[in-house]
Amino acid sequence: MNQKKRLKQKWVWRIIYGLVIINCLTLAIVIKQSFSLKEASEASAFVNGQSNIIATVGDTVITRKDMLEELEGMYGQEMLTKMVNNEVVKQIAGKYKVKVSDQSVDREWKMIKTMYSRSPLHSNSSEELWKEQIRSGLLLEELLIKDVTVPEDQLKSFYEENKPLYTIEDSYHLSHIILNTKADADAVVQELKDGSNFSTLAMEVSTDELTANQGGDIGFLTHESQVYPSEYITEASSLKEGSWSEPINVGEGFAVIYLHEKVNGNVYSFEDVKDQIRRQLAMEQMEGNMDASIFWEEAGVEWNLSGKQ
Structure with a gap:
């Protein structure tokens, strides 16, 4: 595969990867902020079905319970699936002793956040959520390719052909x-x-x-x-x-x-990005379902809600 085609594929992959994470994190931030019951009295009121008025429109009152029910209807199944997948990845990664380094997570975070403008990722409060999602994504990739081998010389060749991709201004x-x-x-x-x-x-x-x-x-x-x-x-x-x-x-x-x-910009060495390249090339060899659902049975996932996919 020539260099131009490699570069194009790499950037397409990065854009898709970044957009997927943006969508996941936007959802996570909305849910986390909206469902945050910071005071015990508010939590108790919701659990007991009591009115907890958060807004009024004329004679109509809107309670926290109303808001949570609306959010659950809009995002509940998607958020539940995301939570299940994150836990599945965490448990299966532990089972196979698969890890990703903090350096890998920080590098992906650095590259993604400088790639997009005026998006939720620029909120300082979301950085921890971003890194959690990035780590989960990298762990999933490592699990998907755990039985795939890519020769060292192929990794080095790809790095030499695509060095501009590993330079951050x-x-x-x-x-x-x-x-x-x-x-x-x-x-x-x-x-x-x-x-x-x-x-x-x-x-x-x-x-x-x-x-x-x-x-x-x-x-x-x-x-x-x-x-x-x-x-x-x-x-x-x-x-x-x-x-x-x-x-x-x-x-x-x-x-x-x-x-x-x-x-600050950086030029990443081959050793810095070796694992990233390995994941990239190994993923190109994969076919079929590429998300955490392939591990549901192994992780013992059971759905107990009527909204199950």
Whole structure:
């Protein structure tokens, strides 16, 4: 298989992998946040079927029980299947003593989060969930290919042919506020110095309607990004995390940018990504069902709900 085809397959796989995890994590975050009963009194009220009013619309009341029942109807079976699959992977991985390193999880997290813009993965509160899902996904891959052997020379050949895939550029997670004039931009900078919140200001005054509703969030940019002015990266490289820039002339207006996070670039060696390549090439040899359901019988999964798939 030539290099161009390998590169195309690899990037398609990465995009699909990232989107699947985004969907899973979005669901997990929604369910986790919505089902969080932080106070014992609330939990007790729900268990005992008592009213726990969380909103009113005129004479109509909406209780926590109503919300949970609605969420269960919308996401219950999907969330249950996800929970079962995660537990199946955990138990079967333990049975076969299959492990993945923290370094592998961190590398996948780093590569995925710098690939997508304005998505749930940019929420700091979801990082732990992301890493849990990534670890579960890698463990599943290891289980699926546990009986597949890929020669060392094939792994090295693939690495040499596809080195660009294992290079991460310095990436900057930015937000911006776009203003029409330098005076407007200077006023925004002064408000930030006086303690105003960047995201709130972006929603209130930024002329970029596409990002204003997101608090100005434009995701991760690198030197190769072409959607936004190159001056953004130049300025961001001199900022500290949690700080903003002076006004930047962007041709038809002025921008003030905010640096949330910088992810340092890295060139991964063959040894760094050897297991990742092994999984990739071994998975290409697999056929049939490729999810945790193939281990349900081995794990002794029993469904006791009427909503069973």
